[in-house]
Amino acid sequence: MFEDTSFRSEHLGVITHGSLNDGIEMKLDPGESVEDVRAGTFVVIQGEKHDFFCMITDVEIEAANEQILLNPPDPSDDLLREVMQGSGTYVTVQLKPMLMMPNTDHPELTDEEPTSVKTIPAHFSPVVQAEADDVARVFGDEAWDDGETYFHVGHPIGMEDSPVCVDLSKFAERSNAIFGKTGTGKTFLTRLLLAGTIRTGRAVNLVFDMHSEYGYGSQAEGEDGQAQFVKGLRDLFPSKVSLFSLDPSTTRQRGHTPDHEVHLHADQIQPADILPLRDTLNLNATAAESSYLLRNQYGDRWLTTLLEAQSGDDFEQLADETGAHKSSIEALRRKLAPFQEYDFFTTQPSPDDYDVLDALLENLDSGKSVILEFGQYDDLRVYLLVANALTRRIRRAYEAKTNRYRQTQNEADKPQPLMITIEEAHKFLSPDIANETPFGKIAREMRKFFVSLLVVDQRPSAIDEEVLSQIGTKMVAKLSDDKDIGAALVGTSDASSLREILASLDAQQQALLLGHAVPMPIVVKTRTYDQEFYDALRNHPAARSADGATDPDEEMEDLFY
Structure with a gap:
């Protein structure tokens, strides 16, 4: 060989x-x-x-x-x-x-x-x-295992013809991270890895797409500084990716039709879902604690009841019935009231028979990845609330699926491994809330339930250290802050020598790849996300063994040729 x-x-x-x-x-x-x-x-x-x-x-x-x-x-x-x-x-x-x-x-x-x-x-x-043979001996080759295990992500510095591969079977086993300061191409790296998991079928993905960059084509800065359009994951894998939209009108204005429109009902939101919003909403601890008192008193209607309160007498009554301070309840209502102005949000009761979670799980169970676009609602407050509310319910659903699989030991009941991609991850995983949010629980506990995270962030130092220690594979682009460099290397042996490597990276298209899915740390020049990459996806060994009602190869041929 x-x-x-x-x-x-x-x-x-x-x-x-x-x-x-x-x-x-x-x-x-x-x-x-x-x-x-x-x-x-x-x-x-x-x-x-x-x-x-x-x-x-x-x-x-x-x-x-x-x-x-x-x-x-x-x-x-x-x-x-x-x-x-x-x-x-x-x-x-x-x-x-x-x-x-x-x-x-x-x-x-x-x-x-x-x-x-x-x-x-x-x-x-x-x-x-x-x-090249040395690189393959260590990092594998896309042609091995019928193309279903290894995926080419870049090449060693100065070795353009020597692909470095990630073992996607190991990548899908644990939570992973992409770190890098603003402008280092984190979105491109994320697309690259997501494309690999979709192409090989190693995992299905749920991407909370804050800036509508992952579904269909979007504008990006090219190597020459000029604007260029790059293809999204739905463009590349029409039969393997579904588009959910929080803002279907904006999606249609871009010339696309979402597969599902997303609505968030007030009775689907729990107090834990608003914890990550404390800093963003400037919500003090007492006001946040009031949400739990409201939940204890009114159950799932706690938020609807709060938002329906208008007068001083209404707030006085809520305070008497819950034991919370009136001023705290008023502050909580004032901070959450703007969500009522969003078209996707409603205080109407959620349907008992079928809602967005059912649609999400149907797609994931069938092997389809889901991109959830936020459209005009690319507000951090909206992103935090929607991502937390949906992920909490998905986590519970996967726990139930896994428990059933353990009970029946039937391969047909085995959950499809799910990787959830979140941007601005430190907002979900900061030390003061990581123990209480669904994302923190997934990072620490959910590997055994077939759910993992792909964390994308420019400030790893703001992420809880216990969560950082649970991350399996990291792709670390240029970081300037010493605290961020140290945080990116938490749990890594010989971190001191790797710090110097990180400090020497170029600002773009270079990353330190390390962790569970690669045998050793290595600096790579990452693949360029362009027509050559699209063609390589089409000709990837895993594509030749793909099956299904719609042949992805034929779809891609229609797109590119």
Whole structure:
């Protein structure tokens, strides 16, 4: 399957120092330019029995004698500088071994898979630039397993023809995250990973699409700074994605018809659903606590009863019946009243037979992902309320489904793995509310119930640390704040060396990929979300094994050819 890697021309240097705990030091070959050595680059140490897959974490220029530095050669004396290079002056490169694997010199060991590093190579072991076969040995290949496991997300820095793949079977097992400051392309990375899970069928998705960027085509900034339109997930997978809309009129103005219109009834909202709105609504703790007192007294009609209150006597009566402070009830009503102005919100009783949750679950159960567009209601208050109210009910439904599956042990009852995508995730998962919101419970507990999160955020430091520790796989783009960098690496071994890697990332199309779905951390240049990517999706190995009433390949051919 793989070529013999014993002899290579891309010799970078040799090992001179190192330890298992602190990493390995390489002396750079004098013929190599120090400016070509980049932090985050993927290299291989060729040991006697094993290949050690490493990441470059630091580069230093050294001198054999301090006297040389006191009397440096003149900048115009190229000959003296060349003579000294590699002997009097030299470059050391810090390497962090991530995995080890038997090499081809020892065929009796080659059945072994890559394992964590438990030893180190000997002095003067050669270090070489990684090749495409090395990348595939570690990260897999899309062609393996009929294309249903691995998905190409980018390539190592300087290795354009060497795809780095994510193991989507592992990716779907746990909650995951995409972090990066504003302008780093988090939306593109999210589309990329969602497309992979849909193409391979490893999970169905529920995307709370605050800015209407995931369903149909949307405008984005191209590499040249010019505006360009990119295709949405419904464009790419017409038979595998349903569009739900909170604002169907805006969806129609864009030339599309939603599959379902979303209405939120007051009796479907619980006090826990408004907890994430406390900061956004400037709601004090006493007013928030009043919602629970109202719920205890009036049940599901607590919010309707609150919104129907108009006069001082009404609030006095509510205070007497619930034991809450009148001023707190008035403040709560004042903060929540604006929701009555939204067309999607109603105080009418919710239907007993069929509502948006039933429609959502029907689509998810049939293997269709759901994009919920917010249209003109791209207000953070609306996003927080709707996402919490729906997710709480979905969580309960999946718990019931899983319990039934455990009882019957019938594969037909096994829930379809669900991944819920949320933006501005720190608003749902901050330390003061993470224990009470449905998203916090999903991150901590729901893996065993086949539900996970895809967290998208620019401020990981504002997310509860326990939630961060539960995240399986992370794709971390450029972050500037030290607290955010530290938070993005919570639960990661050797976080100190990875901090330096994160700090050195380019502002766009570079990310540190690490966690459960990849064998080792690696810096990748992410795939470009363009026509070439669309074509690759159409020709993906998983597409050839897809079935169903409507052939997605034929639909995509109609779209692109």
